[in-house]
Amino acid sequence: MTSSLKFKLVVTLLVVTHGVIALGGFFAPYDATTQSRDFPYAAPMRLHFFAPGNGWSVRPFVYGVKEAPGNLDQYQEDRGQIYPVEFFVRGSKYSLAGVFSSNLHLFGVREPGHIFLLGSDGLGRDQLSRLLFGGQLSLLAGVLATMLSLVLGTAMGATAGFFGKWADEPVMRLTDLFLALPWLYLLLAVRAFLPLSITPTRAFLLIVIVIGIVGWARPARLVRGVVLSARERRFVTAARGFGATRWYLLRRHILPQTTYVLLIQAAVLIPQYVLAEVTLSFVGLGVAEPVPSWGNMLANLQQYHVLVSYWWMYLPALALVPVSLGYFLLANGFQDRAATNAL
């Protein structure tokens, strides 16, 4: 019961995180590329509920900010300007899942006020908005690359396991090769070999394909193992005795056995691949600015002054923690379920 509850909790957490990121355009107060040039490196703003003149208010508000004299990245709250946070406001246009487009935002403040709940970057772009839009890209890359890996892995693993010797040896030696490769350096090499100046969409697809193709070996091995043992099970032998075709056996009896293995693999691979995207973008081989991804946002930290001065520039790294943790717990949950189901 407790483990089932935990599982549900983890799933809820992941669904909520992904939901918020997928609907990022709605939750983000600004567009990811809007530059507020008067506010580079603004620190996260505080929401206030109490103003000395006006007393308490239920509606939160932010103060206007102005640059502290002589210091470019230091800002002072201007207590004279109050900008109440408004909900369900119209703002910049965004698209949901590339299909619907809307300009409704959960919250925002009226111009000329600004709301930077997680601070702003060196070009005065809202870090919260970039985190959400960047998350869409990074997570989608992880999920798509995982799907690619699993499809490739299942096809190769099933072939190797089911058809036996003539297919098994070459495929398994190939997986050995791929598992032994230092994948990060391989990714770097593959990406560096491809053209540098490409549009963000193509860069994104390239990353997905490169990561997905490099990672097929592990799922292939696991699938092969499952197929190999399932092939000799009694109900399979029986079905074969009744004259079932190979394709029928594979589809009806054997591949369903790999479900949990694939689910666990997916839960393990997604965070790994999100991290791979982050790494590639961090070293400048991923999606190019101004389109945000968690990796190219973190790339700012390569500059010493950012590293030591602005803690909110680390936030994309922090966002990786719950995502990775969620997926690993999910993998654990799947494993428990697989064990109980097997009994």
Place this chain on the structure above:
Amino acid sequence: MVGRAFRCIVWAAIFTATSFLRAAAPAPQPLASGEELLSTGNITGEYGGRLVVALRAEPKTFNPLNAIDQPSRDIIGRMSSDLLHINAISQQTAPALAKNWKVSPDGLKYTLTLRRGLRFSDGHPFSADDVVFTFKLHLDEKVHSPQRDLLVIGGQPISVRKVNASVVEFQLAKPYAAAERIFDSIAILPEHLLAKTFEDGRITEAWSLNSSPAEIAGMGPFRMKEYVPGQQLVLERNPYFWKVDQKKRRLPYLDELVFLFVPSEDAQVLRFQGGETDLLSRLSAENYAVLEKDQDAKAFQLQDLGPGLEFNFLFFNQNSVLPKDSPALQSKQEWFRQVAFRQAISSAIDRNGIIHLVYRGRATPLWFHVTPANKLWLNQSIQQPQRSIPHARELLKAAGFSWKDDGSLVDAGGHPVEFSIITSASNAQRTKMAAIIQDDLKELGIKVNVVPLEFKAVIDRVFQTHDYEAAILALGGGDVDPNPQMNVWMSNGSSHVWDLAESKPATPWEAEIDRLMSLQLSTIRPKERKKLYDNVQAIVADKLPIICLASPNQLVGAKKNIGNFQPAILDHATLWNVEQLYIKK
């Protein structure tokens, strides 16, 4: 117990041994009678100590005849001296190894009188023969000296003649403006060490990184002591140096000058902050801010010297020689070659935004290539238009461009206006500038892709393959005079970046720049030269072959205990007076 005592003794022994191994720097030679030394005026300091400086890369050679990279030149500059020297503060020529110079009335003959009684850093006497030898090497075509171009005036090399042991005469084929400036930075070489190598035809191999310190000598304040590849280079005092301070004590004050090889600016800042290095010559505004916050706690001084000579600019590929199969680039060049298009782009760029975001206010916006640091040559009358999107739209409209319903710009043929800007990925500031321009041009409906590439790849594309659409680069002036920039502005120049090595000027205004630049070269009277160069600036500001963006302030830092620290705009910003620097005790 015994073991421990033994270890202590061993350590003590090693310690004493190593402290003896590090040979003390040679003491300055006592002044000899007949030595015509240069007195630096009211300078005073204390002897001793070592100064540690970081270099961006390792030197490639110690040979002034083929050094083109900055690290090599920085090091060679400390080990050698020139006949006349441009003072980094006054920006004017001043006597150096030559104690005075005379120009004939026709401006064709320069007579330089050398200081007598001077010696090279190995103790060998210096004479007019060394000067004649040096110029012979630079002018020899087989040597391929990078400075040879400067010594060829009006198509003819300068002729050099020894009049007597301390007088040398230079004959020019044509009058040449500010000819005394060409003597700056030509390091005088020792004939006694290099004559044989030259005769053997191996002069370019001399003074390589493998040469032993004894083979290398110069007239500079320091001489070679030790080079450890990958780690450091140590120079020690030249005991025979030819400058003295107020109290008639021989310079330099420092025992040793150490160069560490630290590849990135950020790493250099870290080393400086950690107290490992003593000086910082190039500092970004962002790192300046980081150090500024730390300034009270640590013992360093930071200085903002105001605008420097460096200028950043955006330019479009207008080359006629293009990579094969590039029809897209060819059709885009129809826009790039239109003055109105370039003017519209320039008008849409938020230069103040660049100053604010990229340089934290420590820079000056630019509309043409001469920065306010160059007070002598700046054309003050050129207007500095404010950013105006409506004006940019008018220009584009008049040039036949139009906008689609979604706001995107199309040319007369209906092609969407879109181009990419290449920048150096390692230069965060230029990448940021590109991001700002990208956002600015969005307002005109132009889609810009920013492509950060490795610096070498950028240079290769701009200068070799011409495979780019637009690029952001910077040029820095080593000198305020227009002459060193001939290769940028002359249409057949090697750095005429937007259209390299044209066989003839592509446009009437480029022909006019050619005419003005050649004319100023042979005009002697400063006022007339200024007028000519003013016109060049006005043409550049109007036709915008390069769209200038901003000139960063020169920011430097030093430990507080460095005496006589007097940074300058001109190269080398912090080490130009290294012989006067000392460590306060």
